[in-house]
Amino acid sequence: MWNLSAPWWEFVLRGLIVYGSVLALLRMSGKRQIGQLTPFDLVLLLVLSNAVQNAMNAGDNSVSAGLILAVTLVGANAGLAYLTWRSRRLEILVEGRPQFLIHDGKLLQDVMRNQRVSMEDLHKVLRHAGSSSMADVHFAILETDGTVSVKLRQQPADAAPPRPAASVWSEVGKDDVL
Structure with missing residues (x-):
């Protein structure tokens, strides 16, 4: 239940790679897709989360791996929010322009x-x-x-x-x- 099948840092790295990749994919999908969540978009997000799950946890279903990934994803999101708040250039790169x-x-x-x-x-x-x-x-x-x-x-x-x-x-x- 608590034993990891890989070193903890591998879960952090996998989580960051998947977070960045999914963020880039959603950014390329356009602003309208993000602002107006249709039933099709909801299904896409649910299926997408399931598709990338194994890429993040490497088949490890332990509580420890899940907690490491959760902390990594929340931390990456908070870190990106802080960086975009501090840098207008990064905000434009991540969020685009009106x-x-x-x-x-x-x-x-x-x-x-x-x-x-x-x-x-x-x-x-x-x-x-x-x-x-x-x-x-x-x-x-x-x-x-x-x-x-x-x-x-x-x-x-x-x-x-x-x-x-x-x-x-x-x-x-x-x-x-x-």
């Missing part, structure tokens, strides 16, 4: 295509923000966590009554300041 989807009412189709955001998904976000048309949108930004921030254009004072403040912003991200 991307404009709409700017001044104009749809940026190349960004939509590159980030794999469908028109249906964008229209849904715009409806939640209280927009009936892309022309109403000052900007829509795909944030690094996969959410979309929307800021509507300001209406002239003599136009229709303003929308409630809650509908002006949708899914406010950490980097709202432009």
